[in-house]
Amino acid sequence: MAADTLFHRITDYANRANPYPLYAELREEGVARQEDGSYLVGTYHEIQALLHDPRISSDRRKRTVPDATTAAQEGLPPAFIGLDDPEHHRLRNLTMRSFGPPHTPDRIDGMHDDITRIVKDLIGSFAGKERIDIVDDFAYPLPVTVICRLLGVPIEDEPRFREWSDAIVTGIDPSPREDPAERQRAAAEARKAMGLYLGELAEKRRAHPSDDMLSAFVSDSSDGQLTPLEIMTTSVLLLIAGHETTVNLITNGILTLLRHPDELARLRSEPALMPRAVEELLRYEPPVQMLPQRTPLADIEVAGVTVPKGAPLILMLASGNRDPRRFRDPDRFDPTRDDHTHLGFGSGIHSCFGAPLARLEAQIALNELLQYLDHPRLAEDPPPYRRSPVLRGPRHLLVEQGRAAVRGGQ
Template structure:
């Protein structure tokens, strides 16, 4: 039996709750070739270097093997100049300079959404802070931002979950049960695409609130095509659906695991801003991204990544690199110089980072302020299957009540 590499072990579902010992071993070889010919980059300095290296492509069409992926042909899988043009077309409906107040204007609604979720917990003594808080809050917000009807959440949630469960980059990819999940992905993605295409057609006929309508009815010289709008709409719902959910769920989990930090945040609520950055560093919502490859031979950390080779930049490992972060396995809400890569860096820096930060700051701040005497029921909790968007499936917490 062939011994598995640390990367292969980190990707096994049994190790989803704690991949960090395998990341620690992986960092001994900062750029490590895998049996399938891919290269995993696990140290902070090298990850950041390659995030800014134009010899690294995110466009799967430039790879010899061109794998199937739900995120194909979106801004996150494009290179300049195509990427720059499409991202600019989208950003003008979401962020400065054209829409400087979009995120700030949503703050009262975000507070209302999370406040009502906590109000709904009154009278309960046990709560699942994934199903009842970390999931419905961000998904409600992203639907309002994009212009997706809230009543459609159960439908697209099922498609997204099934599609993500079908992605496996580790040694279990060929297991019969995983192959069954993988075989279901094209149908799930096709249904999701059809749903969004129908919604976008509706906005073309009758404009409404939200970013999708703005993109569809953009009368500027650089309007997005229908196909591009649908593909990027899928990306925004995928990413907005998963990353902030996992950030909030992990934040609740890790504050309860570190009662000294929870109490510090309770005493000093102004620490919520640096605190959320530390919580994201500590548990990266996106562990790696699977679409990058080398446009030419790249010499880095004593290794040559050959032209055409797939490259996995392991954000989850880089954010625990002791060469960059002192005592990286310690949660420190006052950590100085916390330049993590939880939202990536370079041209593919997370499109929705400002919104995610505001949601997490609001949700975690209100959790700390209002939830009385929270105690973890199960640790570690069960995790979802997906390796990219790593997060707990449930976080059960016993509570004494909810403050007003």
């Protein structure tokens, strides 16, 4: 089929369960100009170079023709993930002072016991169930609980964030040949509502600080403190990015392991291998499949193709992770693989700064699940997928265990 329809086919829900043949087709093209004037890049070395190229902007407002997603930012300014240096550098550094080293080196590692307790509590709710939905019963509530605890959101308010999160993620989905106006409006409203809630909570923490990130944001007396509006946009980013990617990492991980029972058994007996297995999962089935928000600030040449200034540039991370010119036997899931230079968390100045937390959550969650599940079996394969082609993962993942799994295998 024509290369200029690749993005339409990749984002077509009919291909959500297995986009990898389309990624292989894209790699054969190297760079593929699409019907709408955007350019897809699917090879590892080219993606890696572009992620480190200062001529590539993450600010959608730099596009020659502003796209519909830009409208979704109305009401709140862009978070730093959608900005360029020096503003991106300033905001990211201010955020990191409250999130990780060198200022708060123990914040993430210090959550190990809390995350373990949350995981075990969720698994405890499986008691008596022969069928479990890994998404609704486990992978979805875990990271939202963790990130809410990290920020300091009261437990009784946590359910509000699921509805907001769903609307925001749906709003960023690229859907060629579809009018995104309603999705963008709903995303803007959800983003504004979440931001206002977190801004008000931050102000409460100013008067009554606690040991959480919102308190750290408002009490930071260093030069260049985050403004109230920047606290709102940054907190929304932390909730969405810290939640959605981890949901898919855990769910894709369980799905992959159930499809590879020998590797599942090995990890169950050798839990020390889980950190390497999580890195392989980030390569093999990454939660973030693409970065659809890059824009050249000048005409650039990529693999012999000139991408004009201002054109939408879409980096297909999941395709790069399966590039045979970079990874040996790339379509094989190998939890003992030593080469971990994947694109699962991006690369360059915009690499995912929440990666240490996502890794920790996934390692604890998968190890505990593997120890708990009794003769697990997929009730449906492939499972139904979420609509998003960007943050790709199952919407439900029904797993039978114990007697149900045995009956299903008879």
